[in-house]
Amino acid sequence: MPDNWSFVLAAYGLAALVLGGYWRRLLRLERELVALERRRGATRDEPRSAPTSPGPPIPRR
Amino acid sequence: MTSRERALGWLAGLGLTAGLVMAFGVAPREATQGNVQRIMYLHVPAILVAYLAFGVVLVASVIYLWGRAAGADRLAHASAEVGVVFTGINIATGAIWGKPTWGTWWTWDARLTSVSIMFVIYLGYLLLRAMIEDRERAARFAAVLGIVAALDIPLVHFSVYWWRTLHQPPTLLRPGSPPMDPTFVLALMVNLAAFMLLYGYFTAKRVRLLRQEEEVFA
Numbered sequence A: 001m002p003d004n005w006s007f008v009l010a011a012y013g014l015a016a017l018v019l020g021g022y023w024r025r026l027l028r029l030e031r032e033l034v035a036l037e038r039r040r041g042a043t044r045d046e047p048r049s050a051p052t053s054p055g056p057p058i059p060r061r
Numbered sequence B: 001m002t003s004r005e006r007a008l009g010w011l012a013g014l015g016l017t018a019g020l021v022m023a024f025g026v027a028p029r030e031a032t033q034g035n036v037q038r039i040m041y042l043h044v045p046a047i048l049v050a051y052l053a054f055g056v057v058l059v060a061s062v063i064y065l066w067g068r069a070a071g072a073d074r075l076a077h078a079s080a081e082v083g084v085v086f087t088g089i090n091i092a093t094g095a096i097w098g099k100p101t102w103g104t105w106w107t108w109d110a111r112l113t114s115v116s117i118m119f120v121i122y123l124g125y126l127l128l129r130a131m132i133e134d135r136e137r138a139a140r141f142a143a144v145l146g147i148v149a150a151l152d153i154p155l156v157h158f159s160v161y162w163w164r165t166l167h168q169p170p171t172l173l174r175p176g177s178p179p180m181d182p183t184f185v186l187a188l189m190v191n192l193a194a195f196m197l198l199y200g201y202f203t204a205k206r207v208r209l210l211r212q213e214e215e216v217f218a
Helices: A005-045 B003-026 B035-067 B070-102 B110-131 B135-149 B152-162 B182-217
Strands: none
Touching: A005 B035, A005 B070, A005 B182, B003 B035, B003 B182, B035 B070, B035 B110, B035 B135, B035 B152, B035 B182, B070 B110, B070 B135, B070 B182, B110 B135, B110 B152
């Protein structure tokens, strides 16, 4: 039987693509989550405006 | 990235390199099929790791339903995802191996069909999780599906005994010693170990990312 190296290369190449693709997906997700956490952290740390006076009491009718 | 994850990643990388050396440098050319038989070192470990991944889904799902442990749900989710990746590799490499040896990419053989059904079931499992917004409900429904879906694993494995199939009987998970020269078995075992390490690395990473996702979107 002929060796069919092209089929061997196709199988190993495809597996490398799938595993590499999944790994890259996890790395991208990790980067996105880190960026999102940083943005959220920055929003929390922003100085808040000083509390304002509630104003005079509203007279009851 | 945790130190355990990094160590697993490096070990998996080393294992895959060793696996390639074993498959192409140490294992001899098979007498009947020629070099195309080297696809076996990819095809067989991929399905065995998929069995492991879906077995973990089963156990983690039972634990989740028992005690509502969020960690078990995350493990089931991560393991199902990684299992689907390995099943996809198994089906694709099987088709590529089938063309030169059987003369066809695909046939409705019991083994091929049952593996494809398993692939679709676990894809459905991941879709179900993605479709339900309420995390607790998604986890509960997925846990039930994760238990029911595991029934397909023995069906896949024993299909070659229960029906007349084109596919050969199991190479490793069978009674008695493997029907191969020890060099072939060694190459297969090294690749299996490498794939298991890769499964551990992917799953550990995915579990941590799922926990992070929950914290960010809480």
